[in-house]
Amino acid sequence: METSFTPLASLAGGILIGLSAVLLYAGLGRIAGISGIVSRLLPPSGSANERGWEVTFVIGLIAAPVLFQLLSGGPIQQTFTAGLPLLAIAGVLVGFGSVYGNGCTSGHGVCGISRLSVRSIAATLTFMATGFITVFVLRHLVGG
Amino acid sequence: MARLLLGLAAGLIFGFGLALSGMDNPAKVQNFLDLAGTWDPSLAFVMGGAIAVAMPAFFFLNKLEKPLLDNSFHLPLKAAVDKRLLAGAGIFGIGWGLGGLCPGPALSSAGLATTSALVFVAAMIIGMAVARRV
Numbered sequence: 571m572e573t574s575f576t577p578l579a580s581l582a583g584g585i586l587i588g589l590s591a592v593l594l595y596a597g598l599g600r601i602a603g604i605s606g607i608v609s610r611l612l613p614p615s616g617s618a619n620e621r622g623w624e625v626t627f628v629i630g631l632i633a634a635p636v637l638f639q640l641l642s643g644g645p646i647q648q649t650f651t652a653g654l655p656l657l658a659i660a661g662v663l664v665g666f667g668s669v670y671g672n673g674c675t676s677g678h679g680v681c682g683i684s685r686l687s688v689r690s691i692a693a694t695l696t697f698m699a700t701g702f703i704t705v706f707v708l709r710h711l712v713g714g
Numbered sequence: 715m716a717r718l719l720l721g722l723a724a725g726l727i728f729g730f731g732l733a734l735s736g737m738d739n740p741a742k743v744q745n746f747l748d749l750a751g752t753w754d755p756s757l758a759f760v761m762g763g764a765i766a767v768a769m770p771a772f773f774f775l776n777k778l779e780k781p782l783l784d785n786s787f788h789l790p791l792k793a794a795v796d797k798r799l800l801a802g803a804g805i806f807g808i809g810w811g812l813g814g815l816c817p818g819p820a821l822s823s824a825g826l827a828t829t830s831a832l833v834f835v836a837a838m839i840i841g842m843a844v845a846r847r848v
Contacts, residue, residue, distance in 0.1 A: 572752045573742040580756040583735020584763025590728035591764065592771040597720040599781035599788050602728065604818040609842040623721030630722040631818070632825040634729020635738060646733050648823060649741035650830040652813055660813025661820070661834040663805050665841025668817050670848070671802020672790065675816040676728075678803070679761060684768035685789070692795045697807030704811025705747040 571649065591681050598623060603677020604631070605668035667697075717783050729822045735760040738823050740814025747811050802845070809841075 591602035600620075607624050610616030616624075635646050652660060668674035671693055673682060678697075682690020736742045736756055745754035780786050792799075810816050813834055815823070820838050823831040 571741050571745075573736070573739065573745050573754045573756075575754055576736055576756045577759045580735045580759040581763040583731040583733070583737065584760035584765075585767050586727050586731030586734065587760065588731075588764035588767025588771075590724045590731060591768045592775070593720065593724045593727065595768075595772060595781065595787070596775055597724075597781055597783045598717060599784045599786055601789070602724065604728075604816075604821060605842065608817060608821060608839070609846055612839065612843045612846055614846065623717045626718045626721035627725035627728075628821065630725025630727075631729040631822045632725075634726050635733050635822055635825045637726070638730055638733040646823075646826065647736070647739045647742070648826060648828070648831070649739060650814070651741055651744060654830065654833050657813050657830055657834045658837040660809045660815075661837025662841040662844075663809025664813060664815065664817060664820065664834075665809075665838035665843075666845045667802045667804070667806030667809060667841075669802070669842045669845035671799050671804075671806060672792070673803075674806060674818070675761075675810075676818050680764040680768060681772075683761075684765050684772050687790070689790070689792060689795055689799055693799055693803040696800050696803035697810060700804045700807030701747045701811040702749060704808045705744050706750055708812065709744075709748055709751055 571651065573647075587676070587680060588684075591676070591684070594627075595681075601677055601681045603673050603681060605665075605674040606672070606677055609669045671697075720783060728818065729825075731760075731764075732819050732822050735763075737816075738819045738826075743814040743816075743819075744811065 594600045594602045678690040678693040746757040824835045
């Protein structure tokens with residue numbers, strides 16, 4: 571299924587994501603890595619001192635699309651191409667891989683690259699590569 | 715209290731950015747990853763926009779002694795690229811390609827409460843909990 575090229579909206583959205591990362595770093599000295607923030611709320615639990623802002627961050631993140639829809643007056647486009655069994659498998663791989671590898675698109679891809687971290691650059695190149703390969707196999711070798 | 719509000723604001727801004735950028739849409743994410751098919755390069759602009767803001771800001775902030783509401787900056791200490799990093803990133807990328815959501819948009823779309831989003835998020839949290847223990 572084709573999706574339209576949206577350079578301006580995507581750039582503006584990216585700038586907001588960058589601003590959020592700057593806000594967390596300037597205020598709390600923390601990296602805006604979503605997999606890290608979420609996983610530290612799971613057992614074995616992380617520092618109790620950090621739990622407060624991590625919880626309010628997650629609340630804001632979950633409330634955002636609801637508010638966005640109210641303010642923009644239309645639904646957020648969200649089309650799943652995978653059925654529920656495949657989504658469940660994908661979800662486990664995303665959750666396991668991002669925590670096992672200490673970061674995801676936000677922590678490694680945005681914050682890590684912005685800090686010129688060699689680990690994050692290596693991780694980003696790796697998940698981009700396996701992402702490209704997976705979609706190629708899924709769409710051009712297995713199905714269509 | 716200030717720390718809690720800052721966390722809330724950062725979460726809201728992040729979530730708005732995801733919604734505006736198109737990252738919440740698995741079809742769009744998978745099209746970004748589909749170079750050989752219906753390629754949609756939009757998501758390169760998301761990462762570009764975020765890094766264009768964060769990189770110079772981090773550079774400047776690192777000249778400060780400490781952040782506004784904490785005693786020190788908390789940066790990852792590991793420096794070496796190891797097998798765990800590459801294996802985790804590789805597995806994450808496979809799941810990202812299969813489902814079309816990474817952790818931020820996945821968690822954020824729990825707010826939209828569709829069955830697909832909730833199944834993905836529940837599975838993701840299970841995967842995270844397992845990885846915390848290995």
